Amino acid sequence: MWNLSFISEEDFYNHVQLTIDKYGEKLQSFDLKRFNKNIVDPIKLIFDKSVYRSSWEQIISNEIFRQRDKSNNNDIGYFHQTIFKYIEHCRVPNNGEQGGWDVIFENPNGITMPDGSRVSRVYVEMKNKHNTMNSASSGKTFIKMQNQLLQDDDCACFLVEAIAKNSQNIKWEPKVDGQKMGHKYIRRVSLDQFYSLVTGQRDAFYNMCMVLPEVINKAVSELDSSTIPNDTVFDEIRDISAQQNYDSEDLSIAMAIYLLGFSSYLGFE
Structure with a gap:
């Protein structure tokens, strides 16, 4: 039984669907190139991992979410207004x-x-x-x-x-x-x-x-399965880290993170 008397179930469903459609390209998968389009801050990511006692995978996932989320306010504004x-x-x-x-x-x-x-x-x-x-x-x-x-x-x-x-x-x-x-x-x-x-x-x-x-x-x-994000950022970072000559896997991943922002910097080149 539909519990809202001020809007029909069909209208409300359509409005929710249109709001989700506004997410558009933000539902596209993130690869490393897209992830680093606006160069990320490696120092911040490394601080965040240590201070929040998180894993590299979770930190990368959080950064992807942040990048998706920063442009979503307008989409939610559409929901509230329309x-x-x-x-x-x-x-x-x-x-x-x-x-x-x-x-x-x-x-x-x-x-x-x-x-x-x-x-x-x-x-x-x-x-x-x-x-x-x-x-x-x-x-x-x-x-x-x-x-x-x-x-x-x-x-x-x-x-x-x-x-x-x-x-x-x-x-x-x-x-x-x-x-x-x-x-x-x-x-x-x-x-x-x-x-x-x-x-x-x-x-x-x-x-x-x-x-x-x-x-x-x-x-x-009811969304098409192609709209479900399949993010590959962490896998690509891990592949880069495997090419680093460090005893510690953690430091190897840290170096791969550093290279996102500092690949042309002195000592990193």
Whole structure:
């Protein structure tokens, strides 16, 4: 039985599948050439292995994961933002359209604010984490919201954070040109609170989280087997280490790691 009333099972599955598709080339296998495309730091890898008391294979695996993961935030941002196009009264404009807002929530019956007042529309700027905006970016976003309020006196503007410090729907008061600014209709809202407002269900975000793992697993199980990474980096490093004339296998692998970054350096050439 499907437990989400605000989005159909088919729409949710398709949305998860499209998010996985965004991973694209990041699912491609890593060989040594790809691994060292942006030259890795051998010193860091050697420190990490010793300090974390890990194996060479695990350290290499961790570095591959890091390289894959560093560009995944945009993919997860797609998941957080685009899901709202399936939810009643919400739309997700194309990039640069309708003021460049990430989500627009519009309800002809009115949207109740925390102070009891009502507006017809909420314009949303969405961020993955609460600490991803510097002061200049915060100021620019606040001014954009301020301008929207001047153009539309029946709206509110939300900075919605997927990973907020707390569950919250509070007045946003950033510093703009060194001065603290604020307006009751410019608000800083955690993702769970936005789900609650949009769906009318207090635990809507929680319920989504509860069905998500199973849906992801189903979508991944239906992927073509060619999309399953077969990383060969450690095997290639071990082959290089076998050519080194050291008594210790550990030092031989360390030398192979050194050569990733220092092959032209004095003494290594």
